[in-house]
Every structure is written in structure tokens, then in C-alpha cells.
Amino acid sequence: MEHSFLAYLRGRCRKLAQVTVGIGDDASVLEPATGQQLACVDQIIDGVDFLSDEHSLTDVGYKSVAINLSDIAAMGGRPTSILVTLSLPSQNSTQVAGAVYEGILEAAEEFNLSIAGGDISTYDGPLAVSITLLGSVDRDQAFLRSGAKEGDAIMVSGAVGGSLRGRHLRPIPRLDLAQQLRQSVEVTSAIDISDGLSLDLDRLCAASGVGAELDTEKIPVHQDAELLSESSGRTPFQHAWSDGEDFELLVTMSQKDADSLAAQELDAPLTQIGNIVGRTGLWQRQQGKLKRLSPQGYIHESS
């Protein structure tokens, strides 16, 4: 399969941003990153991150790229190219590869990415898609998890919770918002919400050596969290607090910078949900007293 499929791919990739030498040589030749280079890799696997008998394979392909784009957004960077590894169950492998690649190519066109390489294997296992994403960021300007400072405002983009109703397959990477923020304010730290608002905020705080005091009523609860709540036995807030795969951004900045954003039209809603405090952990003020909140979310399978 690989050779005829590569010929098909080569044709489809002509529309995309160019690489000097693309698919078909031992490696791709690309222009070097401007500023500094960003790189990340994330894979999704049937039965773990999606269900091939429920989800469209084109959506799966789109998701595999979008979750990596979300990581580049969380670094304040610009994506440039991807490398694609497909592990295909041997049955119907060409059809499966074609359907997954439709979604990958859709995301590549939408975000102006070149396909800088790939590998396809058929094997006795479930469909797995691994994407390496390359990008660039101005020198020393990457948003890190580790820069949050006491007093900083904590902001979240969009609304969270209930992404399992379908949004998790077509997340909107907050690349444009990240660029807007870079131009308007000094982002002190950032992370994308992949495993749950509270869990990822806890990670950001841990990396920065700080804690967070939250106004939990301000957390923007997605309509999907309300809808899921009707059947899940959990409250909409619980979904917003701990559901994974929102792929929204959590960012911190000085309170002054946060206030200055109120007057700006942003590419996505940005809501302040609390402030960074010196005391580690997540906290909520109730009747003047601090109550500790427990971070919850998707912890990767242990063994």
C-alpha cells in the first residue's frame, strides 16, 4: 500500500505550504525556524483517545493535528509543519489511512502547515496516529508554565466542560488568541487544558512554585457540561472543573494587564477566574476563609 498511497499524498500535499524537499526522499528539507524552534509530539489511539466505531476517522485525523496545535498555542508560537506516523490495523488499511489523512490535510490547509514527513505501518493493533508538530517563536518569548507570579490574574479562554459530547474531536486551537495576547500584554505563564481545568492549573502552579485563589463562580461552564450533566450524575461545575480535552488556554498576567484587556476585542472570550497566590495549592475563599480545592482530571493510566 505504502507507495501508491504516498503518490496520492504527494498530489494532495501540493496545495500545502511548501517544503524544499518533501515526501519521497530520506528526509524533508525545510526552512529553519525564525527566532527559536518549537517542537512537540502527541499521539491518539483507538480505544484510548477515540473510538473508531463511534467517531469519524476524518475527525480523528483532524483531532490528532489540533491537539498539537493547542500545545504550540500554549507556548505562544506559530506552527509550521507536521510529521505523521500512522499505525494501521491490517484490515482496510488503505481506506482507514485515506479517511484519517482527509482530516489531517484539512487541518494542514486550515493552519497553513506543510507535511514534512511521515511513516505508515500496518500491524496487529488498533489505529494510532502520532503527530510531531514543528513551529517557531520569537527568541526568549515562549510562554512557559513556570512564570506565574503572586498577584497575577488567572484567565481561561472559551468555556470548559463536557467536550466528550463531541467538541474534543474538533477543538479550536487558540493560536490567534495567543498572538493577540503576546501583542497586548505580558503573558507570565500558559498551559493548554488537555487533562482538565483544575489539573492543568495545578500543573501550571506547581511549575511556577505558586498557588491559585479561585472565584469558582467565574469559571465559564460550557453548554456541553450542562447537557452532559443531565445524564452523568455530575454537576455542570464538576464537568467544567475536571473534564479533559477542552484545549482552551489558561494564562496568567499582571492584574493591570488583565484589566486592560477588558476594552479589547479578542479572538476568543477570556475570563478571569482568580489570582495567583504565594501559598501552593488551589484555594477558594468562603465567608472570608480559604478552603482547599482538590484538582481533578484525567490522569494518564498508571501501571
Added chain:
Amino acid sequence: MEHSFLAYLRGRCRKLAQVTVGIGDDASVLEPATGQQLACVDQIIDGVDFLSDEHSLTDVGYKSVAINLSDIAAMGGRPTSILVTLSLPSQNSTQVAGAVYEGILEAAEEFNLSIAGGDISTYDGPLAVSITLLGSVDRDQAFLRSGAKEGDAIMVSGAVGGSLRGRHLRPIPRLDLAQQLRQSVEVTSAIDISDGLSLDLDRLCAASGVGAELDTEKIPVHQDAELLSESSGRTPFQHAWSDGEDFELLVTMSQKDADSLAAQELDAPLTQIGNIVGRTGLWQRQQGKLKRLSPQGYIHESS
């Protein structure tokens, strides 16, 4: 498992070439490539590319990096960093990840690579290791498959055949040889032998729109091909002609350049096995007549 394993990895990676921001943020921040950037990805899967009940998992980890280094060597480039995707069977996943990473880190130290990212999943499937390798090459100086010209000498590094006896797990990427060649001669085309000498030479010729006239007796047959021949029912030559995973280089250059190399001490033996001809296909001259040779090797599983 992921978080404690990442802590272990972070410790182990301290010895390696540095990235500005490494494992533990949303993406890595790296220095941009000098010249142009090279990128490639190759995965190996239990049951397809190795057998976990026969092969050491540390060797498997080493191989996953080395096969990608061989691709960068075939481009005449220098490797800089890798991203690692592990798909782990759920049983003993931490031990398996640790053993595979031993080999990956060994290769990283040997070739001065930084680990610029990774993703680890456990799932209901066989061990799979996918490595993305980034590197650099001087602008417009990459060795391509497509530049072979009529009259060029065809050279192969090392000796080929029988790698399945064990060499395929610990291939020697011909990075230093490629750099020596770049400094001494004008390499007109190059490919690494992953699927078999004849098959990969045929690909190089197809990419260049030329053919090859071979002096088959000059093909350097590895001792492993002789040894494998004792039990395989195939001749040592057949092994040398069609066995995959030699990870030697096939390069072309003018006959004059090839002759000039005779006086040089090279990092690995380099043997001329024929010349490029205008007529497409692989050929052998016998009693003054051209006889067509059939390329053979490992064709990726079709379905």
C-alpha cells in the same frame, strides 16, 4: 506512570545536549537549525520490525533512533534532536518503557542528540516506538535521491546482506562518512539501504530518471550473508542483493571523484559497484550483452 517516568527521564536527559526548554512544558524550545532543517520520522513495531521475545528492548530503543540517523546521513546532514512516541502494552509498561529508553538514551548520548519531546501511551496493542529526528544541513547542500547523472560511479558503504543475524538492531549510521564525502567530492545522489540494496538503488535510479549498470561481483557481501546462507537456502549474493536493514549508504558521484577517493582514508569502506546509465532499470553486462536485473527487497506490506 507517566509523571514519575517523566521525572526519571528529566534526570537522565540532563547529560544530553541541551534544549532551552525540555520535557515538561507544552512544547520544547530549541535553537533553530543552521542552514536548512532536516526532519524525518520512522517507527518500529513489535511483530513487524522486531520481536520483543527475541530481541533486547534496549537494542530496540537503539535501533529506533539509529534507523532515523541513517536517513539523516543519507541526506548528508547532521542530527540534532529527537522526539519519542512510545505505545506500550499495558502489562509491565514502566519496565518496558525504561528498557526501551535505555537504548534511546544510549544513542542520544553517542550522537549528541537532545530529547526535544515525547509522548507515552499504554494501550491494548504491541510495543511501538516512533522517533522523529530533526537535523540540519548547509543550505542547498542536502544529498537528494534525484541527482544521479549518466556516467556517475555508484558506491556502497560497508558490506551488505544478512543483517537479520543481529546487525539490524545496532546499525552504524554513516553520518561521519557522509560528512567526509561532502568535504572531498560532489555527491550527486544518495539513499540509505533500508529495504535492500537492489530495491533502494532502483528507487534512487527512478528518482533520478536513470538506470544502473552493475558489476555484481564487486558488491561487498557481508559475512552475515555467508553465515545466513548456510541455513536459508539462498546464496550469499541473494542476501546481499535483497536483504533489508543494512543501513549502509548508496551514493553516486562523478567517476573522477570516485577515483580520487581511492587515496583517502575514509570512516567506512566505500566500494564502487557500477555506473549510472541513461537506460532505466538495473543491468549487468555479461559477454558484452546487457542483462536486466530484477530489484528485490522488503516491500512494505500491502493490503
